[in-house]
Amino acid sequence: MSTAPDDSFERSLQDRGYLRVAGVDEVGRGPLAGPVTAAAVVLNLSDVPDGLNDSKKIAARRRDQLAGALYACAEVSVAHATVEEIDRLNILRASHLAMERAVAGLNLPPDALLIDGKLIPAGLSLPAEALVKGDARSVSIAAASIVAKVCRDKIMVELAQQHPGYGWETNAGYPSKSHKAALQNLGVTPHHRRSFKPVHNILYQDKIISG
16 A cells, blocks of 8 residues: 655654755656756645645646645755757766756755655765655655656647647657657657657658758
8 A cells, every 4th residue: 555755754864964855856757858857845844735745646737736835835946957968968867967957956055855766866965865766755755746747747738839749738748659650740859859769760761840
């Protein structure tokens, strides 16, 4: 039986003197198009919105509500790595770059970080703890996952208006059947990740579109 994330990791760090703890997470490693987006969130543990969880487990409307609540009660920073950076660096390094930028964007440096995943980005020099499936275990990481996903989904909706036909407003750039079919039929946009195999393969079919 799954349980909701709690503040035990944050409390443990605070007990050791790390009072400002930021949860850090990213979304968008799997899509064929669009940036990878990360968020860093410093919660006030006495004022945490109800219902924080892994963003994938929350309905879109509820995610939007929670993101608004987090901006109102927490310190939030969102950052991205571009498609060009993803193709140049690789998706893991670009994800870490987005995380580093999100942490750097906080008003004050946190005392410690809780980071979703197995690895701590090399560019983060603050005390940090990596938590596998952290967005389902730590309220701060869950908060970051929600904020990052809401922000990235909005970006993909905007890009969908510029490049209709790929279904980004619903698939957020992930490799759904309809998205891959659109790649075959419509070609590759400037927002597609050329280093990803399905996109790379289509480039050899000379179907690049301008814009």
